[in-house]
Amino acid sequence: MNKFVTINDPNTAYVNAMRSLLSKTTYKFATAQIGLEFGSQRRFSFYVRGGVTYFENTLSGAEITAVAQSKNPDPNNTYSFGDTKVSGILPCASLGFNIFVY
Amino acid sequence: MRNLKVISLLLLPLFGCFAQLENSSVTLSHNLCGGTTTCMPGSMPPGVMQVTGLNTFSVNFGDQPLLQPSTSVGPTTVTTSLILNDAAMQLQASTGNNFNNITGVSLWAAPTSSTDCTGGGCTLLADYDSARDGVADQRIVLRGHSVDLISYISASHTLDLQFTATGTSGPTNAWNADVSMDMGLIARANFP
Numbered sequence: 433m434n435k436f437v438t439i440n441d442p443n444t445a446y447v448n449a450m451r452s453l454l455s456k457t458t459y460k461f462a463t464a465q466i467g468l469e470f471g472s473q474r475r476f477s478f479y480v481r482g483g484v485t486y487f488e489n490t491l492s493g494a495e496i497t498a499v500a501q502s503k504n505p506d507p508n509n510t511y512s513f514g515d516t517k518v519s520g521i522l523p524c525a526s527l528g529f530n531i532f533v534y
Numbered sequence: 535m536r537n538l539k540v541i542s543l544l545l546l547p548l549f550g551c552f553a554q555l556e557n558s559s560v561t562l563s564h565n566l567c568g569g570t571t572t573c574m575p576g577s578m579p580p581g582v583m584q585v586t587g588l589n590t591f592s593v594n595f596g597d598q599p600l601l602q603p604s605t606s607v608g609p610t611t612v613t614t615s616l617i618l619n620d621a622a623m624q625l626q627a628s629t630g631n632n633f634n635n636i637t638g639v640s641l642w643a644a645p646t647s648s649t650d651c652t653g654g655g656c657t658l659l660a661d662y663d664s665a666r667d668g669v670a671d672q673r674i675v676l677r678g679h680s681v682d683l684i685s686y687i688s689a690s691h692t693l694d695l696q697f698t699a700t701g702t703s704g705p706t707n708a709w710n711a712d713v714s715m716d717m718g719l720i721a722r723a724n725f726p
Contacts, residue, residue: 484551496557503596505691508568514559521551522725 445502452495459489463524471529478529485524491516551725555600560616563714564593570626571710578704582650583639583697590647590694593715597691600721603684607723614721616687618678621660623697624712625672631705633670638663638700641676643686643693651696657681659695683717 439450467481493513500511566585567573573586585591595601605612621641625631642656649655660676667675687693695713 493557493559500596500598503598505596506564506594508565509594509596510563512559512561512563514557516555516557516719518553518555520553522553523551 443502446499449495449498449502453491453499456492457489459487459518461485461487465524465526467526474532476529476531480525480527482523482525484521486521487519489518491518549726552722553725554720554722556721557719558619560717560719561714562593562595562717563712564591565626565710565712566591567710572626572708574704574709574711576705576707576709578699580700580703581652581698583699583704588647589650590644590696591713592647592692592694593713595687595691595693600719601684601687601691605721610723610725612721612723614684614719616683617718617720618659618681618683619716619718620678621676621713621715623674623676624714625705626710626712631707631709632672633674633705635703636664636670636674636699636701639674639676640698642696642698643681643683644696645694647694649696652698656696657686659683664701678716683715 437454439447441447441450463483463485465481465483467479467483469477469479471477493515496513496516497511500513504511574583582589599605600612600614601616603614605614623633623639625633639662640651640658641660642651643659644651644656658679659681660678662670662674662676664670667677683693
């Protein structure tokens with residue numbers, strides 16, 4: 433995710449912790465789409481599809497703890513996070529073409 | 535008309551779109567006196583547990599992402615809740631001290647550092663009752679009242695808390711303790 437997300441913060445410990453958190457982002461997803469397809473099933477077809485996608489991801493508690501600790505201003509405080517579930521249903525669309533060679 | 539119904543039906547799932555971050559175990563531990571000093575007087579009478587002479591103590595959450603009631607992210611707004619599950623007070627290792635003579639402890643969100651929550655005006659976050667929870671020795675666990683802490687965290691990221699106690703007296707000698715709060719965090723953005 434670091435290729436897509438830019439973290440601007442003067443706190444380098446926070447930036448490093450966020451980069452570490454985002455460096456291993458794996459997720460499960462399921463997508464449902466409907467659409468239109470134009471062309472021929474013999475040579476070339478073009479499609480436009482839209483729908484919704486469900487995704488689910490678990491972030492490491494240790495890495496989130498490092499992020500929180502990097503923003504902790506009080507040495508008398510200690511953060512501890514369990515694993516964090518990130519989920520959602522989002523709109524999705526796809527645009528593409530098929531070339532039938534056989 | 536029929537086409538309109540079909541299109542509406544197809545678009546309906548888009549109105550249920552969301553993204554959510556959920557963590558049922560966020561623990562913040564705070565040392566009352568700071569380090570190993572013992573700022574709490576021995577044989578403290580029941581009532582407000584003063585910390586370094588003040589009715590309240592302040593916990594600074596820091597400028598954490600999402601730790602505010604709402605955060606604008608692009609075209610949407612993320613709303614956050616931080617529910618207190620339970621809290622605990624762990625006596626720091628010291629000889630001859632215990633919480634045996636304390637029969638009840640309440641943790642309050644206080645509006646100001648001079649407020650005395652025994653007189654009202656505070657929000658009860660968690661409580662301990664020795665008859666219900668058993669006699670405490672080195673550790674007191676307070677049951678949470680499912681209060682959302684996010685609205686009590688100030689713009690400077692601090693939460694003013696106060697302990698009040700019932701019983702005959704606190705630990706015999708001067709003491710210090712680690713206070714921990716176990717919370718559940720949910721941050722959610724709805725689309726559109």
